[in-house]
Amino acid sequence: MKRTLLLLLCGIHCGLPVAAQEYSRTKLSSEYRDDKSAVISAEKEYPGIQTVVIQFSQLENCDNVSPTERIEVHQSGPLLTLRPTNDRQYVRYAYSYRVYDHAVDPKVDREFLYRLPFSAACKAKVGRTVSDTRLLQGPDKRSKPVEPHGYRFALAPGDTVYAARKGRVVEVQLPKNPEKRSELTYTRDQSMILVEHADGTVARYGSVEDIRVEAGEMVYPFTPLGLASSFDGTRYFLTFGIFYRSSENSTEEHRFPLVYLAPRFATASGDTKLAAGDTCAPHVDNGLLTREMNKRERKKFGFGK
Secondary structure (H helix, E strand, O other): OOOOOOOOOEEEEEEOOOOOOOOOOOOOEEEOOOOEEEEEEEOOOOOOOOOEEEEEEEEOOOOOOOOOOEEOOHHHHHHHOOOOOOOOOOOOEEEEEEEOOOOOOOOOOOOOEEEEOOOOOOOOEEEOOOOOHHHOOOOOOOOOOOOOOEEEEEOOOEEEOOOOOOEEEEEEOOOOOOOOOOOOOOOOOOOEEOOOOOOOOEEEEEEOOOOOOOOEEOOOOOOOEEEEEEOOOOOEEEEEEEEOOOOOOOOOOOOOEEEEEEOEEEEEEEEEEOOOEEEEEEEEOOOHHHHHOHHHHHHHOOOOO
């Protein structure tokens, strides 16, 4: 008969530096088994990959786990089994945990060719962005500029935003106040769509209105995500960045920081990395649209074999 162990658990959800997630936090629970082992399991609602760090403050009669365990969580279910060294006695343990959205140290495909995330009928001037434009000169005016976090594509009202790569939508965030105000030059109250890719990278699409996708949905390079948006009703644009979590330079205060990539894009002028001031137009063909699709998906969307 299984017996539940009552523990004091600390579950802290650490996601992106944006507004609170809409999803329930992933929760861990544990129970004893008849063989005197204990199993730690996850109850997960977040649609993407998460990383759980389990810290044991007490661990007796068990030597098959480390004081700190880092586990990638793809779905609900058992994560870790604590096996007794002496099978006549129960394992004794206590732990706390933290949950981080996305995989840590994924095997990033740095040569992947991305679709420009807007219509092939458009041209856009490119700017570089950081998470907050007030930080372009650094936290204090004397420090080094903050590393760019992505791109800003100047578009027109009604221009469609497309997925740059196949992936799963893991978060959709809407602005609390979507009203366009002429005095605004910047606001953190933006829409945001996060799409997780097969190699563990995540694309962040910001300043999107009329959003047409939901969390959990699979999207492709031909999937419209929404329309380019504006702060002031005159300048319409899309912000776009690709990042992953890394254990390098990780600290107790900033565990698994985000690393932003400068990817290659398929443009009408050739496959290239973008620089601020460039004007670019997408190049789109069936090879770009279907490169990550399986046979069933190709057939489903009419791309043949």
